[in-house]
């Protein structure tokens with residue numbers, strides 16, 4: 001085997017020498033392509049980015065960043081659960097890195113595409129920037145240019161904004177609503193008793209002794225993760241997308257069933273059946289509906305089957321204090337019963353995809369890889385959704 005390798009390499013060397021003699025060096029520079037591996041980060045159904053290794057063929061004169069980004073924008077094949085969020089009108093025409101700044105020229109067709117909302121466009125800018133920051137550690141900001149004059153452009157992206165967890169001042173973190181409500185007891189009460197108990201607790205939290213009902217109505221977007229050809233996690237034949245939808249529908253049913261004399265909820269679902277919805281469509285649905293909050297429902301997995309319980313994630317783009325508060329409020333609604341608490345809500349660099357314009361949280365209800373959690377998720381999704389609905393009702397009245 002070693003002998004063969006040696007022979008092959010000698011042969012290869014000879015071929016190279018021959019080609020050096022035959023082909024003029026200037027032509028060689030542009031015709032010899034080197035295969036180069038690059039890790040590209042594609043959006044996934046959990047609002048994060050998944051690394052996918054690609055091999056791209058690079059000529060000496062090629063702009064490596066440009067080639068790599070073109071693979072990101074026009075991928076040939078993608079693994080399941082990884083999305084292509086770039087529309088046909090979108091292309092990168094040039095990338096020029098000067099010191100710590102990458103200048104990216106965007107096709108005018110994308111900037112003039114009326115189907116492409118501002119938030120979607122900036123999401124795409126975030127995805128491109130994220131990839132450039134990973135390709136070259138020295139790059140600290142990305143600026144977008146266009147060759148023709150366009151009405152708009154993508155906002156400049158700074159590495160610090162994309163990667164750093166939000167820090168809250170003590171003033172900001174004070175606004176945490178502590179409301180003692182036993183959701184399990186509430187579910188068993190009569191309609192009237194339940195709503196009166198909720199109202200009393202809300203008035204107490206707001207320090208309002210008058211006891212008048214809020215006349216506000218709210219719009220909330222509920223987002224069952226994954227769907228259609230993206231099943232999310234699959235454990236023992238159970239699809240995450242189905243568990244997510246069951247919980248989300250139960251949230252909707254509770255909120256839509258609140259009697260008309262109480263604050264009303266307009267529930268917008270990013271999907272209400274088993275079909276695929278892109279990540280961009282999801283936040284566009286919430287933004288276009290002028291939603292007061294955005295709640296995404298997911299379920300977790302772990303390589304450790306004893307890991308279990310509820311946790312949540314919040315983004316770092318805006319309304320951070322409210323998003324953290326909402327995320328923890330949702331965790332508390334379903335823990336320690338019927339599910340144990342896994343951990344407090346944590347920041348995740350979700351803002352690259354979550355261009356929501358309202359407080360947002362992503363709930364990971366339970367671990368599908370834990371048999372206790374999985375059984376609860378399969379049998380008690382109605383309760384879980386009901387408690388989450390109650391929590392959303394209370395939270396909106398206190399915080400919005």
Ligand SMILES: [Zn+2]
Pocket residue numbers: 045046225226232233240298299
């Ligand atoms: Zn998920």
